[in-house]
Amino acid sequence: MSKKILVIGSNSFSGAAFSSSMLRKGYEVTGMSRSTEPADVLSPYKWIDHSKFSFHQMDINHHLSAMMEVIHDEKPEYIFNFSAQSMVAQSWEHPEHWFMTNVISTVKLHDELRQCEFLKKFVHVTTPEVYGNCVGFVKEDYPFNPSTPYAVSRAAGDMSLKTFVENYNFPAVSTRAANVFGAGQQLYRIIPRMVLFIRLGKKLQLHGGGASIRSFIHIDDVSEATFRIAELGVVGETYHISTDRMISIKDLVTLICKKMDVEFNDHVEIVDERPGKDAAYSLDSSKLRNNLSWEDKVTLEKGLEEVINWVDQNFDTLKNMEHDYVHKK
Numbered sequence: 001m002s003k004k005i006l007v008i009g010s011n012s013f014s015g016a017a018f019s020s021s022m023l024r025k026g027y028e029v030t031g032m033s034r035s036t037e038p039a040d041v042l043s044p045y046k047w048i049d050h051s052k053f054s055f056h057q058m059d060i061n062h063h064l065s066a067m068m069e070v071i072h073d074e075k076p077e078y079i080f081n082f083s084a085q086s087m088v089a090q091s092w093e094h095p096e097h098w099f100m101t102n103v104i105s106t107v108k109l110h111d112e113l114r115q116c117e118f119l120k121k122f123v124h125v126t127t128p129e130v131y132g133n134c135v136g137f138v139k140e141d142y143p144f145n146p147s148t149p150y151a152v153s154r155a156a157g158d159m160s161l162k163t164f165v166e167n168y169n170f171p172a173v174s175t176r177a178a179n180v181f182g183a184g185q186q187l188y189r190i191i192p193r194m195v196l197f198i199r200l201g202k203k204l205q206l207h208g209g210g211a212s213i214r215s216f217i218h219i220d221d222v223s224e225a226t227f228r229i230a231e232l233g234v235v236g237e238t239y240h241i242s243t244d245r246m247i248s249i250k251d252l253v254t255l256i257c258k259k260m261d262v263e264f265n266d267h268v269e270i271v272d273e274r275p276g277k278d279a280a281y282s283l284d285s286s287k288l289r290n291n292l293s294w295e296d297k298v299t300l301e302k303g304l305e306e307v308i309n310w311v312d313q314n315f316d317t318l319k320n321m322e323h324d325y326v327h328k329k
Contacts, residue, residue, distance in 0.1 A: 006030045006076040008067075008109075009083030010045075010055065011038055013185045014125065014177075014222065018080065019053060020045040021223035028052045030074055032067060033083070034059035035328065039321070041314045044184040044219075060105045068112050077120040078230050079113065081106075087325050088129065088150045089274045094327065095149035102153035107160050114170040122172040123230050128240070128281045130155040130176075137284040140176070140238040148275075165236045173233040175226055178242035178283055181303060182219035183310035187323035190249065191216070191304065194256050195311045196318055198267050208273030210250030213280040215242045218298035218306075228292045242283035243296045252300075259304055 005022060009015040010031025016038075019029045023045055029052060031045075037055055040046045045053055058067045060083055071079070085091065085101040113122055131138060132145035144159075146152045164170040181191045197204045225241040233239060247255075257264045288294045311318060 004028045004030075004074065004076050005078045005080065006032070006071060006074060008032045008060070008079065008081045009125075011035055011043075012082045012086075013042075013182075013189075014180055014219065015080070015082035016042070017044045017182065017184065017219040018082070018223045018226055020048060020050075021220070021227065023048060023050055023052055025227070029054075030070065030076065031055045032058050032070070034061075039317070041317050042184055042186065047184075060109060061101055064105065064108055064112065067109075071113075071116065075118045077118060078123070079119060079121075080123040080125065080226065080230070081109070082125045084125075084154065085150065086127075087327070088148050090325060090327055091148055091150035091153070092275060095153075097327075098149050098153045099156075102150075103156045103160070106157045110161055110164050110170065110172075114164055114168045120171060121230050121233075121235075122170065123226060124158070124161055124172055124174045125226070126158050126174050126176055126238075127151070127154050128176045128178070128283055130158060131281065134280055134282050137282045139284045140240055140287060162236070169235075171235050173229055173235060174238040175229055176238060176240050176283065177222050177225075178215035178217045178281065180219050180222050181216050181307065183306050185219075185307070186325075187318065187321060188325040190252070191256070191307055192311060193323060194253055194267075195260070195308050196323060198257070198260050198262055199311060199315060200319060203267055203269045204253065205271045206250065206253060206268050207271055209270050210248055210253060213246050213248050213282070214252075215244075215246055215281070215283065216252065216300055216303070217241065217243050217296060218303040221296040221298055225288060225292075225294050228294050229288070232292050237287075239288045239292070240283040240285040241288060242285045243300075244285075245300065246280070246282060247300070255300075256304060256308075259301075259308060
C-alpha cells in the first residue's frame with residue numbers, strides 16, 4: 001500500500017483511531033471532517049507522534065469541490081470514508097439530514113472519486129443496521145431490511161455504491177463492523193457513558209431494559225481489519241468485522257458495574273425502548289477471518305478495563321464535557 005492515505009470523517013471515533021493506527025504503521029495521513037478537531041482526549045492520533053497527520057475542516061455536504069481539490073493535490077491511492085450521520089434514534093427527528101449526508105452527498109462523492117485514476121482502493125465504512133433485526137449469525141449477502149431513517153439512508157448509499165462498482169469498475173470495498181468501543185470514544189456511546197455516569201454518581205437510562213443483543217469489538221481490532229480489507233479485499237466485496245461473542249446491553253452494563261464495584265440498580269434507570277430498535281445483530285465474520293487471515297485479539301473484559309482507566313485518568317476533563325449527542329445539520 002502507498003504510504004499516503006486519506007481519511008474522510010477523521011474526527012469520528014473510528015476515523016481518529018484508524019488514523020492513529022496508520023500513523024503507527026508509518027503512513028502519512030490526511031484527515032477531513034466537518035467540525036474542528038476535538039479535544040486531545042477524544043483524538044487517539046494525538047496521543048502519539050502525529051507529525052505526519054494533516055487536517056482539513058471540510059463538510060461533505062458543503063465543501064465537496066474543496067475536498068476534491070485536496071484529493072487531486074495529494075493523490076492518495078487509498079481513501080477511507082468514515083463520514084456519516086450515524087445516530088440511530090435521532091434520525092427520526094430530522095430524517096432529511098441523514099438522507100442528505102448518507103445518500104445525496106455520499107453519492108456525489110463516489111461520482112467524483114470514480115474519476116480519479118490514481119485511486120487504487122476506496123474503503124466504504126458502513127453498518128449492519130441495514131439488515132434490520134437479524135436471526136442467527138448472518139453473512140454479507142443477508143438481505144437488507146432497514147428499520148430506521150438512519151438504516152434506510154445507509155442502505156441506499158450502499159446500493160448506489162454497488163452500481164458504481166459494477167458499471168464504472170470503481171475500486172470500492174465495504175466494511176460493516178459490530179459495535180465498536182475503546183478509549184477515546186464519544187461520551188454519548190454506551191460504554192464510556194456508563195463508566196462516566198458511575199464516576200459522576202448518575203443513573204444511565206437503559207432503553208427497553210437492555211434486552212437487545214450486540215457484539216462489541218475493540219477499535220484496535222477494527223482498525224487492523226480495515227487495513228487488511230484495504231490491502232487485500234476484493235473490489236466489490238463487503239466484509240463483516242465482528243467478534244463471535246454476543247451480549248445483551250443489560251449484561252454489558254452489569255459487567256461494567258461489576259468491574260467498577262458498584263451496584264447495577266444504583267446506576268441504571270429502565271425506560272421505554274426506542275422506536276425501530278433492532279433486537280439483535282449477529283455478524284458472521286468468517287470471510288474476513290478465512291480470506292484475509294484476520295482475528296480479533298482484544299477481549300471485551302480487557303477493553304472495558306482500558307476504557308475505565310481512560311475515564312479515570314482524564315476524569316477532570318471528561319466530567320466537564322458534553323456527554324449527550326448534539327446534532328449538527
